[in-house]
Amino acid sequence: MSKKILILAGDGIGPEIVAEAVKLLVALRDRFGVDLEMDEALVGGAAYDATGHPLPPETLAAARASDAILLGAVGGPKWEPLPIAVRPEKGLLGLRSGLGLFANLRPAILYPQLAAASTLKAEVVEGLDILIVRELTGGIYFGEPRGVDTLPSGERRGINTLVYTESEIRRICRVAFEVAMQRNRRVCSVDKANVLECTELWREIAIEVGRDYPDVTLSHMYVDNAAMQLVRAPKQFDVLVTDNMFGDILSDAAAMLTGSIGMLPSASLNAERQGMYEPIHGSAPDIAGQGVANPLATILSVAMMLRYSLDEPEAAGRVEAAVGRVLDLGLRTGDILSPGTRRVGTAEMGDAVVAALRD
Numbered sequence: 001m002s003k004k005i006l007i008l009a010g011d012g013i014g015p016e017i018v019a020e021a022v023k024l025l026v027a028l029r030d031r032f033g034v035d036l037e038m039d040e041a042l043v044g045g046a047a048y049d050a051t052g053h054p055l056p057p058e059t060l061a062a063a064r065a066s067d068a069i070l071l072g073a074v075g076g077p078k079w080e081p082l083p084i085a086v087r088p089e090k091g092l093l094g095l096r097s098g099l100g101l102f103a104n105l106r107p108a109i110l111y112p113q114l115a116a117a118s119t120l121k122a123e124v125v126e127g128l129d130i131l132i133v134r135e136l137t138g139g140i141y142f143g144e145p146r147g148v149d150t151l152p153s154g155e156r157r158g159i160n161t162l163v164y165t166e167s168e169i170r171r172i173c174r175v176a177f178e179v180a181m182q183r184n185r186r187v188c189s190v191d192k193a194n195v196l197e198c199t200e201l202w203r204e205i206a207i208e209v210g211r212d213y214p215d216v217t218l219s220h221m222y223v224d225n226a227a228m229q230l231v232r233a234p235k236q237f238d239v240l241v242t243d244n245m246f247g248d249i250l251s252d253a254a255a256m257l258t259g260s261i262g263m264l265p266s267a268s269l270n271a272e273r274q275g276m277y278e279p280i281h282g283s284a285p286d287i288a289g290q291g292v293a294n295p296l297a298t299i300l301s302v303a304m305m306l307r308y309s310l311d312e313p314e315a316a317g318r319v320e321a322a323v324g325r326v327l328d329l330g331l332r333t334g335d336i337l338s339p340g341t342r343r344v345g346t347a348e349m350g351d352a353v354v355a356a357l358r359d
């Protein structure tokens, strides 16, 4: 039976980069027999403008009914004056929580052709292959109470709450150990256990889960040090597991090790292995509408979709190899340009990846 993919282009550069991923999916279907069908729905600012809500019920229902979801990005200055409850980003968070997508896998892999595109010295990043496992449906982005209230003095107070249950920590740690077993068997749990009780519990549970994986070496690091170590010596890491906000921040930093935030894909999985796939970057309003955004993070997210949700590992490998060939040809969007390479736009890059697909 053909697999159902829901396409959620979103805002800003979202529609531009997703168009390239759709071209790729069409080619995989028509040329390589990947059995899939696509449908589209609104999310984010585009959905708010059309319906007054960033996650219309019909979008959530369509997402629930699909095997996999491909999302571009949401948000932008146009919607910043709106209350947080109806901002585009709330649509994305609603999809994550509504589908129970608690496990966010963010691989930071340096294509060797891009060593010169990184802002770090080549020897620091060459051969980089790390995986950030970010908890995605809990923590401070979802904790209650939240909001802004007014104290008796008349002063306003902003509140967000960092909260995790043991079971939430346990299941994300288990994902990290399971993937580490398929990799180099090292997990570094990142927390702020010296200050935050919630992450003291995180550390305790990470140790408890680790006892079931005697072949995996578990280490712990405070998040401030982890940020520094990621830039100083990123290859010391194999799998990093951390909470929602720390993972959000550390993965943007890790993206630059690979040359650009335009290179980092992600998979967000639930307990049933249904997945949403998206680049880790945002809607890039500063370059939206110019046809210059890098579509490779979205294209590599399609590869993750093929591997994790569509059971098409061969097609996934085909996409990753095609990206490598295009980089070998010296084609680069502006964010990964380096001396001796040729600047192309979003569509030219997408076309080149499709053209580079091989049997």
Ligand SMILES: NC(=O)C1=CN([C@@H]2O[C@H](COP(=O)(O)OP(=O)(O)OC[C@H]3O[C@@H](n4cnc5c(N)ncnc54)[C@H](O)[C@@H]3O)[C@@H](O)[C@H]2O)C=CC1
Residues within 6 Å of the ligand: 013, 017, 072, 073, 074, 075, 076, 077, 089, 092, 261, 262, 278, 279, 280, 281, 282, 283, 284, 285, 286, 287, 292, 293, 294, 295, 297, 335
């Ligand atoms: N998953 C999502 O939908 C996310 C949405 N956002 C939203 O996106 C909007 C912009 O957020 P920012 O903080 O500016 O982060 P951003 O990731 O959109 O952009 C940061 C910088 O990276 C560049 N960039 C991002 N993606 C790129 C690509 N594919 N190719 C080339 N350059 C790229 C942008 O031009 C910008 O200079 C906000 O409304 C934010 O809330 C932010 C992060 C994730």
Ligand SMILES: CC(C)CC(=O)C(=O)O
Residues within 6 Å of the ligand: 089, 092, 093, 141, 248, 280, 281
């Ligand atoms: C709405 C934000 C939490 C999105 C984001 O920055 C991310 O998931 O990386």
Ligand SMILES: [Mg+2]
Residues within 6 Å of the ligand: 248, 249, 252, 280
């Ligand atoms: Mg982010």
